[in-house]
Amino acid sequence: MTAAEPAAASAEIGVWLPWMRRALQLAALGAGRTSPNPQVGCVVLDAAGQLVGEGYHTRAGEPHAEVGALRQAGPRARGGTAVVTLEPCCHHGRTPPCSQALIAAGVARVVVALADPDPRVAGQGLAELRAAGIAVVQGVGEAEARAQNRAFLHRVRSDRPLGILKWAMSLDGRTALPNGSSQWISGPAARAWVHRLRASCDAVIVGGGTVRADDPLLTSRGQRQPEPLRVVLSHRLDLPEAARLWDQSAAPTLVAHGYGAPGRPRFRLDGLGVERLVLEPCDPDTLMQVLAKRGCNQVLWECGPELAAAALRQGCIQQLAAVVAPKLLGGDAARTPLGDLELVDVNAAASLTDGHLQRLDQDLLWQLSL
Numbered sequence: 602m603t604a605a606e607p608a609a610a611s612a613e614i615g616v617w618l619p620w621m622r623r624a625l626q627l628a629a630l631g632a633g634r635t636s637p638n639p640q641v642g643c644v645v646l647d648a649a650g651q652l653v654g655e656g657y658h659t660r661a662g663e664p665h666a667e668v669g670a671l672r673q674a675g676p677r678a679r680g681g682t683a684v685v686t687l688e689p690c691c692h693h694g695r696t697p698p699c700s701q702a703l704i705a706a707g708v709a710r711v712v713v714a715l716a717d718p719d720p721r722v723a724g725q726g727l728a729e730l731r732a733a734g735i736a737v738v739q740g741v742g743e744a745e746a747r748a749q750n751r752a753f754l755h756r757v758r759s760d761r762p763l764g765i766l767k768w769a770m771s772l773d774g775r776t777a778l779p780n781g782s783s784q785w786i787s788g789p790a791a792r793a794w795v796h797r798l799r800a801s802c803d804a805v806i807v808g809g810g811t812v813r814a815d816d817p818l819l820t821s822r823g824q825r826q827p828e829p830l831r832v833v834l835s836h837r838l839d840l841p842e843a844a845r846l847w848d849q850s851a852a853p854t855l856v857a858h859g860y861g862a863p864g865r866p867r868f869r870l871d872g873l874g875v876e877r878l879v880l881e882p883c884d885p886d887t888l889m890q891v892l893a894k895r896g897c898n899q900v901l902w903e904c905g906p907e908l909a910a911a912a913l914r915q916g917c918i919q920q921l922a923a924v925v926a927p928k929l930l931g932g933d934a935a936r937t938p939l940g941d942l943e944l945v946d947v948n949a950a951a952s953l954t955d956g957h958l959q960r961l962d963q964d965l966l967w968q969l970s971l
Contacts, residue, residue: 714746828852
């Protein structure tokens with residue numbers, strides 16, 4: 602960006618922000634389906650400032666947002682403006698580079714919300730546009746675009762998916778009765794919200810204890826196709842022979858375990874067609890590295906207290922979603938959401954920020970960032 606460009610972007614923000622917000626709306630249509638790619642939307646205006654094309658990235662391997670918008674605009678894009686939520690790519694992957702498509706279309710200006718931190722792009726897309734004589738306005742709607750692609754940005758910078766830890770608990774902080782009964786603490790509206798949350802994630806993770814206690818299905822109930830990957834992290838494969846997760850017709854399941862897991866449960870899972878993965882060490886951080894390599898931008902932890910605490914200790918959680926139901930369960934032995942975080946001073950407890958509280962019928966939902 603030249604010294605004059607920040608001032609230009611500031612002066613023009615009122616002009617371009619409404620169009621950027623439309624591009625962000627388009628980008629949101631691909632939520633939950635674009636990984637490992639980001640969500641991207643684009644609008645194309647002709648030389649007179651009239652809308653002539655719209656597009657968004659639908660899923661990895663499909664045309665990018667700019668290409669769809671330019672196809673719709675056709676020759677009317679020449680001399681016009683492309684408003685796009687993320688820096689256009691400039692490398693050959695499964696699709697050709699969008700920077701070259703914009704240059705070939707003859708646009709005069711490109712308005713971008715956010716630079717792409719992917720090392721294959723990282724400012725090079727904008728540099729190609731400038732070298733071709735295209736004016737670039739950067740930073741319009743940047744905060745909104747950053748929030749929309751928070752998971753993608755986190756994965757690119759950390760080589761880990763963004764992790765969300767979710768639980769439902771009673772008003773007195775219990776996630777189950779002393780006898781293990783936990784269905785249903787929250788109401789139908791909260792459960793429907795969880796299905797939508799799963800639909801926004803690439804994988805849903807539980808431990809062996811959750812499989813044994815709850816026999817979960819862990820799908821979005823059809824709100825996303827394909828369904829997110831269901832992942833079980835179990836050191837010793839102490840898992841039930843029959844479980845809904847072993848039925849691959851609903852959604853794929855991956856079981857990650859340690860080298861020391863016995864042979865019999867390995868063979869049983871193999872016979873059921875369940876994918877297995879040996880991890881060393883068998884812990885949350887190693888699993889997150891693997892899931893990042895598999896293209897997961899965002900994952901949901903719906904696990905028991907000990908695994909949840911381990912994921913927090915290893916920095917695998919960036920967001921917390923806690924559903925609080927107006928019920929009292931009581932019991933000294935009742936299960937709570939988290940195991941030992943190894944804290945010895947309350948002042949060392951993690952600070953949660955950006956808190957958002959909403960009502961789901963009778964339940965309350967707290968969403969916070971770590």
